[in-house]
Amino acid sequence: MVSPDPGAPTPPSTAQLVRDACDRQPGAWRELAARYEGLVRAVVGSYRLQEADFADAVQNTWLRALERLHTVRDPDSLGGWLTTVARRECLALLARSRREAPTAMAEDQLVVQDPGPEAVVLAEEARRAVAHAVTELPVKPRALVSVLFSTPEPNYAEVSRLMGLPIGSIGPTRQRALQTLRCGLARVGQDVVAS
Template identity: 30%
Template sequence: MSSRNAGEVARVEDAGLTLAAQAGDVSALGLLLERHRAGMRAVAVSVLGPGPDVDDVVQDAALTALRRVGDVRDPEAVGAWLRMIVRNAARSLLRGAAEHRPLDEVRVPAADSGPERWLEHHAMRDWIWEAIEQLTPTLRLPLVLRHFSVGVTSYERLAEACGVPVGTVRSRLSQARAKLALALAATADAPHGDAGRRTRASRIEARETLLAAESGQFGKLLAERWSPEAALVRGNQPVGGRDLLVRGMECDLEAGVRQHLVHAVAGRSLVVWEMDITNPDDDPEHCPPAVAWLMSLDDAGRAHRLRLVHPSPLRADRLLLV
């Protein structure tokens, strides 16, 4: 077979796999990634040079492909599309500003794309979340922050949030991605919860929590909605219970500090609220400019453990709050 014919056959095969992946066949997506992994890796090496960042960028690109495969307009050119994702991620990493669009922010289909595309959009998001819930808490936290949050995406911030060294974060992310692929295959035909509804409800709860705090009802709200054993965690060790949380919030409010929700992530076992912080004019350095609330939930869906991480400041006007 001539090289030209071989190329045509490969493009036809790519098109078939892409269409199957867009229909929700995770094995088809896996085959696509394997077919093009060498090319994706070559692009990463050409931009970054040899090193551990190459594997990270390729793995991140695989997850991006998972959430955005429905965006591919020319299935025969999916290889070029995958290499473009790698190239953009590698260049962003070099700039020190890797762009991790949250996974629940899958691109909204055009208004004229029909109900089938809307169903595909929501089904894909719910399927991803269902698979993530199959991971252990140790692997789930860094994966969710890396790919779902806006501000807590760097390895340094992930290490702070998880209370482990950066090298451990890299290892856990690698394990989490591998296990997520297996979990996606295992949950493809399982019922999936409504991730969008869960996130919308969590966003409302976050705003209600901030309003309760500003009206002096933070302690009452925690007693009603959070676990009786709720605790603030630093590293991996609890440092105080609800009383400490109330005192900390009251002290900040008395100082004139205000928090403003800009992004929310909500799974069945893990919730992330990302806030911008406004400091008083007479004390502009009182608090860092942003904070992320990382909440592990108990079996009843109540906040059980809270970690506070201060990422780079968030820009509400740059976020897509779907």
């Protein structure tokens, strides 16, 4: 792992980024999105929505965040706040889809939604590449990634207890691990989704 440059500026805290984003400072919103995109996508992914609904829930979460960021009481707990917003967006989508679901559909009218053989092969290849990239992480980041992404709703207090890490270091450690994963996957030619 590369040591941080001692001359490099310290990244702003989440609280500072929230304040800057509320004040419409350039780059603050982009940095918040970069730090928390993976969390939002993981929360939404735990609801196993269809692809279009997944994209809508992620987008709606960020829209609500943009609209209501000024209402966050504890900016250092932005991850928990975004988790709640993402859950509510997923539940709203699920409720809406239940209301819109056709009721009397003949069995022969149903279309099979199974992925085709190409999609299955590509998904398995991507899964293997990610699993291999995770095994190349240093021990603590690898364990943190495993704990965070093997649990549908990771609780930082529980993760802190399990890993012996201060709560405040979980997010930055996670971010560095994901950046290392992105670089490793890019080296082997895998498309990388921002997280």
